[in-house]
Amino acid sequence: MDTITHTLFGLTTYGMVDKREKDRPTKRALLFTALAASQAPDLDIVARVTETGRVMDQMWHRGLTHSIFVAPIWALIIYVLAYVIWRRKDRMIFYLALVNVFIHIGSDSLNAWGTGFFEPFSSMRVTIGVIPIIDLVVWTIFLGAFLIKKWSKTVQPHRIWRIAWVIVLLHVGAQAIQGMMIHEEARDQYEQTTLTASFIPGHFTVYGKEDGKIYIDDQTIWSTSSDPEIIVSEEQEDLTPLLEGNPRAEVLMAWSPFVVITTEDGVLGVYDPRFNRSGAPMLFEYVELE
Structure with a gap:
């Protein structure tokens, strides 16, 4: 968080x-x-x-x-x-x-x-990926508790905060149940899977890897996107030059659930498909090809 x-x-x-x-x-x-x-x-x-x-x-x-x-x-x-x-x-x-x-x-x-x-x-x-790194629902619950504490003259403050925490735990539990249901279904479809939570409660992105392709699918327990994004990972590439020339790449490969291998734009590199900033991967390690 x-x-x-x-x-x-x-x-x-x-x-x-x-x-x-x-x-x-x-x-x-x-x-x-x-x-x-x-x-x-x-x-x-x-x-x-x-x-x-x-x-x-x-x-x-x-x-x-x-x-x-x-x-x-x-x-x-x-x-x-x-x-x-x-x-x-x-x-x-x-x-x-x-x-x-x-x-x-x-x-x-x-x-x-x-x-x-x-x-x-x-x-x-x-x-686990069932809550976002910034959970605005949690912020909202604590803000509500703070306002109640400020205005209430009869309820002890510690009781208000305890109730707020019960609500937070219920929210996290609901997110966890929904996320794990979606994740279990994805495991039946792909060789490797991972999950990230959206800022919108109950919305998740599933990342599945199968036969060198990464499928990115936005889902809830009630719906799924009809046309998932597909990224091709060049699994046949020899990564020896990358691992020898950029030791950070090996660390990234160990850290990530799975990576995309790419040779676009004259580089040999790997990146974690879950994290992007302005359409570009945030965690991308590469070496230039000769």
């Missing part, structure tokens, strides 16, 4: 905590914890310390720091920092940190960019 959404996750989970019996230092420690934990896994952006990171930022980003096995370590670090600053040992501080790290990792796994969910024990990218 984007930074704004992660920040909203932190603020709203802090809002869910019943703080009526908490003193001011504890409240400050909880707020710090929620915000820090909601952002902590993305510290890999400024800590590019591996060869993979130097070769390709996206492969390094959302890797080990987004692993479910590292989540308790993040929570412990943040808990210790909160204790050093505010001298509070409230267990809620650790639990709030852990919940927010899990939310960060889980939400990133649900969109098309994926995470290294099981690193270092597996390099597989968990890329």
